Amino acid sequence: MSIGARLKEERERMGMTQEKFSSACGVRRRAQSTYETGDRSPDSLYLAAASRIGVDVGYVLTGQRQGAKRRVPMDLDDFGRAAAAVLGISEQQLLIATETLTSKMDGYGIALDLLNDSDGSNGAYWGIFELELRAVVKALIQEAISGLGDPDSELLGKVLESVDGVIAERGTQLSSNKKAAAVVMLYRAFKASGRVDPATVEEAVTLASA
Structure with missing residues (x-):
């Protein structure tokens, strides 16, 4: 099986169309199609983005599956509230950030309740979620820090x-x-x-x- 065929297999495993998958990886749908047919080879930036959304890049490149990565459950609610308090982030700001994240996930056609599935099939959804979550949190923190001035x-x-x-x-x-x-x-x-x-x-x- 070729790299392109394995890439297509991974995309289909994740339940994503070429359009949504290519958007998540930062390329056009046409480029995604040429990668899957083998007419072109994906570059490192594309593969890095694919890895972030849950693609087994090692399998795509070598045909060998990586061992399943075990997630360590952590309760970060208390930490998150503490960080928000330190930065002076209000409940309203957190609500707006949550709505922004939900809207971004809707753009991928992914409902947040899918992340609660426990059958192990939501790894790709988690990859996209974590990518978008980091972007939203980064913007929120930057906004909060800019409002604090120069802290002593x-x-x-x-x-x-x-x-x-x-x-x-x-x-x-x-x-x-x-x-x-x-x-x-x-x-x-x-x-x-x-x-x-x-x-x-x-x-x-x-x-x-x-």
């Missing part, structure tokens, strides 16, 4: 150190989200003076742990 990393470090000190001294348990919210609030309060007030830090930790 030294002051931020002192605030974080002070908050950690109070938490350790009291033996307080704070979720990542609450800790991040407290640090952001204190940083903004101290930014004008550039000095950390211990009493205010203790009060903030008390409020966060309530």
Whole structure:
């Protein structure tokens, strides 16, 4: 079986038309057709894009299947909320970003509920989803950072150190989200003076742990 035939096999395994597959890989449908017929050979940029959306590029090139990659389940909800709090990203901004991502996936003809299938057939969908998710998150973070101006990393470090000190001294348990919210609030309060007030830090930790 030729490279083009194996490429076609992978596309069909993923349940994608030539038009949608070529769009995801950054080429025109006509180019995709010539790759599959063997009239042209795909370049490295195309293969890298194909790999990102879940194509077994090793199989396409060599005819040998790679072993299935095991995904490590991770609960990143708390981390995501903490990061959003640190960057000052609002719920409304997160909602708009979610709608943008949903719209992008709709453009591929992929419903987000397909990502919840557990039969192992959604690897290609995950590849596209993760690619688009990174683009949306990058834009969201860049927007948030541009609104912060030039952050004072030294002051931020002192605030974080002070908050950690109070938490350790009291033996307080704070979720990542609450800790991040407290640090952001204190940083903004101290930014004008550039000095950390211990009493205010203790009060903030008390409020966060309530």
